Amino acid sequence: MSATTRTFDRAPSTLPLMLKAVLPALPVVGGLPGIRHQRGNEPDLVLERRGVTTDPAHLGAYREVCGFEPSTTLPATYPHMAAFALHLALMTDTAFPFAPMGLVHLRNTITQVRPISPDETFDVAVRAADLRPHPKGQLIDLRTDVTIDGESVWRESTALFSRGKGGGPEQAAAPLEGVDPPPAAVQWKLNGDLGRRYGAVSGDRNPIHLHPLTAKAFGFPSNIAHGMWTKAHCLAALDARLPDGFTVDVEFKKPIFLPGTVVFGQAGGPKAGITFGVVGTKKPVPHLVGRVTPLT
Known part of the structure; x- marks a missing residue:
């Protein structure tokens, strides 16, 4: 049976989706029909946008907050901006097997088949796949494909972790298993408003990123940087050394x-x-480890 496809003529508004994401976590309300998420397999659902164009002002704001220099091509992480609202729409659908709040973005893999010009128009399709065990719960992937004239030019796989009982060993080794961050040399000082700045550009206004008070409501001592900002800032630091086609894995x-x-x-x-990799300064605690692998 073929998957159900929902097509959006514009990016879904992320603010209502963020509010919708919070509802399943609320006592009593979270168990109501239409809010409670179904347990089971990944939904047989594809969300897509066609004819996506790049707004130069938005691209400039993204480059600034992530540290990319001006270029004739899009940063390798930038198509994630076009996919994020679709990710959120998929995760807030009650057919998705986990409530969004509490999911942990564990891994991210991007394959840039070739650079994308800001002048090119592209299509984006998002689906959930590969629900599988993890020693402390379960994992599920959000798969994104960006095509231009039917050619796949950019792909992303986002692994989300749901903590719970009944987990088991992972069936395949993680892409970066056994890889440690290399010796660190460049210091980054990050301001307290970084989460709000990146959230304004990306649409990812998860409360854990915005302010110490909203983060503490979810068990964090302070607000935390977005994982995709950290990945983007790493690639900005490597930009001059990146080939045209590559896969970049991060954990x-x-x-x-x-x-x-x-x-x-x-x-x-x-x-x-x-x-x-990115590590702490007071203690060499790893925050991110990554690897760029050329396609050819």
């Missing part, structure tokens, strides 16, 4: 509390691949 480790200072390190080269 998100410990959260980065804001404000704070972290250190970035890299090793390797464009042909053999680049390993990179």
Whole structure:
């Protein structure tokens, strides 16, 4: 049976979806029909947008907050901006097997088949896939495909972790299993408003990122940096060394509390691949480990 496809003529508004994401976490309300999420397999559902164009002002704001220099091509993480609202729409659908609040963004893989020009128009399709065990719960992927004239030019897989009973060993090794961050050399000082600034650009206004008070309501001592900002800032630091076609895997480790200072390190080269990571300064706690692998 073919999947159900829902097509959007514009990006869904993220603010109502954020509010919808909170409802299943509320006592009593979260158990009501139409709010409670079904338990079971990943939904047989594809969400798509066609004819997506790039707003130069938005692209400029994204470059600024993430640290990318001006360029004739889109940053490798930028198509995630076009997919995020679809991700949120999918996760807030009651057919999605987990309530969104409490999910942990554990891993992210992006494959840039070729650079995308800001002048190009593209289509975006998002689906959930590969519900599987984890030693402390379950994992599920959000898969994104960006196509231009039917050609797949950019792909993303976002692994989300749901903590719970009944987990088990992962059936396949994680992409970065056994990879440690290389020695760190560049210090990044991150302001307390970073989450709000990135949230304004990305639409990801999860309360854990915005303010210490809203983060504390979800059990964090302070607000934390977005994982996708950290990945983007790493790629901005590597931008001059990236090939045209590559896969970049990252695993998100410990959260980065804001404000704070972290250190970035890299090793390797464009042909053999680049390993990179972000660690703490007071303690060498890993926040992110990543690897760039050229396609050819």
